[in-house]
Amino acid sequence: MQRHQATIKEIAQKLGVSISTVSRALQNNTRIGLRTRERVWELAKTMHYVPNPAAIFLKKNRTYTIGVLLPYLQEEFFSMAISGIEDVALEKGYNVVVSQSRDKFDREEKALKSFLSSRVDGVIASVAAETNNYSHFKEVEHFGTPLVFFDRVPRNLEANKVRCSITDGAFEAIEFLIGKGIKRIALMNGPSNLEVCDERLNGYLTAIKKFNLETSPKYIKSTDLSKEDTIIKMKELLALEEPPEAILTFNDYLALYAMQVCKQKGLVPNKDMLFVSFANLPMTFYLDNPPLASVEQFAYNMGVKATELLINIIENPAEEMPPYQEIVMNTKLIVH
């Protein structure tokens, strides 16, 4: 249980060579004789030598760590994205530090501060539902740390973004409902500060218009994504003189909350009231009565793309890169 790890210094002493020789040998620098290199490698292995990353950082100013900030690990969407992030990061030699904002602005601020103080090489973030001021993110860039937003990207902020074409997904979802002969379609959206919510709204409105249907502000609800708020808004929809026949929800969870309200009111979900949602989470496979359809957002792939972009930015001098990059991925409506 000795809290001591082998260093190049020790290797150098045992071998009777200098520290710099060992350092170079370990980097397979050809300036060092083959024989010496072999001896160094051999001893390093038997001594269980592992380079000390802090020392390397001090020299190179790189931690080979990326910070990931997202609302909830518990949401399958995000844990799937993490898997994608982790796979790419580990393969490219980076570690991943994860923090949850729990959709709170102050947690988000703290997490970013902590990322900066631990000198992560880059940050991937999906913004909290509460956030509508991005100064803490600007601080990250001001600190010189590359930042990539994914999925929940901020509105009106130039930045690196990886997201999917929610607008198209919403359009396709509405089109699907219209194809079922539905006329009155409501939108149970998220908080208006998120661009992903604008997109849902745009896709919804575009489809409504294109197919000559009507909607009304009463059919368009904004929630803070919580169960409580969703229930309130759902009750409002059901209390309308002409309640909608179908609802497009921000994600699968909101659909499930809303479906519970339906049941309480004696309505059979997907029969008396149709549901289509976003995310297409694996958990819905377990449900007897999942939303009729859901817009698959390919969370894992978005994680992969975001990480590739981030590492690309980290490893390439700013001059050679365009100021900001945006990657937009396709969605796909999955009918259950």
Next chain:
Amino acid sequence: MQRHQATIKEIAQKLGVSISTVSRALQNNTRIGLRTRERVWELAKTMHYVPNPAAIFLKKNRTYTIGVLLPYLQEEFFSMAISGIEDVALEKGYNVVVSQSRDKFDREEKALKSFLSSRVDGVIASVAAETNNYSHFKEVEHFGTPLVFFDRVPRNLEANKVRCSITDGAFEAIEFLIGKGIKRIALMNGPSNLEVCDERLNGYLTAIKKFNLETSPKYIKSTDLSKEDTIIKMKELLALEEPPEAILTFNDYLALYAMQVCKQKGLVPNKDMLFVSFANLPMTFYLDNPPLASVEQFAYNMGVKATELLINIIENPAEEMPPYQEIVMNTKLIVH
């Protein structure tokens, strides 16, 4: 976008004092005059000074980082545990690095290697379903890094462990079924290398015995926790001459897989075949027909306890501590 961060050296120069004065002032060392301390703090703030953790590590041989290794982030049980881990860790000034083994032995090995090479101060781990050789974990201890197992603790290995009293939970679950007049109860367990599986089996057998029921090896199935294997084992149970009337499953997911098999065979779950499971995951709240009851394991709290124990070990000299500690938490049967 300057990739340069303030250092105490710069602060010292601007203030015309020595580096060590600044270092001490920043630590609020009373040996430094109040006035000086104030001036240092003020300048540090305006210069956005953030201490460089790598430099501190180099001195103190501490990274203030803990590595968490678990099977799947996607499983709510683990993501809830992470929340508990994160909350304690952040509060005590530690960062959290997460890795998933995906129940694979070689991923587990790699993740541990990576933890060691990044010199985490301690490791919290829940072992992979595949693992039945613990040499990679022994390597961690040999390296001098404190290790705490949680929930899926290894069998026959002395170590720090935080787990819950699965045996009692299993007993209570069987008792519950017996109270419903059920006679033939099967156990759909996990892989036998996990101690948590022994415990399920023990609790099951103890209850069967105590209430003078009978069971048979045919009623006791071991799975690798995958959906595929669960389906196979479930079909075997249903194909028996006298199929069980109720099944206790390793966790909620297995119950859901098994229930799907029932439905395919025309049986109504929880009517023709009763299900009781472990974990009591929030996702089951969304189900129309969740398992009849589930043994709550308080994942968040286990995460909290494991982290408290680990940090305790990290921060206290080995001499003052018992060699290994084991914390066993209570479970609670939740009837749905």
Next chain:
DNA sequence: CTGTTAGCGCTTTCAT
């Protein structure tokens, strides 16, 4: 109350 100095483990320039 404050400064000087050595050193944590490693890379890298400059010598040889």
Next chain:
DNA sequence: ATGAAAGCGCTAACAG
């Protein structure tokens, strides 16, 4: 082909 030495940012023993 190899070594000496400086320095990354910080702490802490020692010296006033």
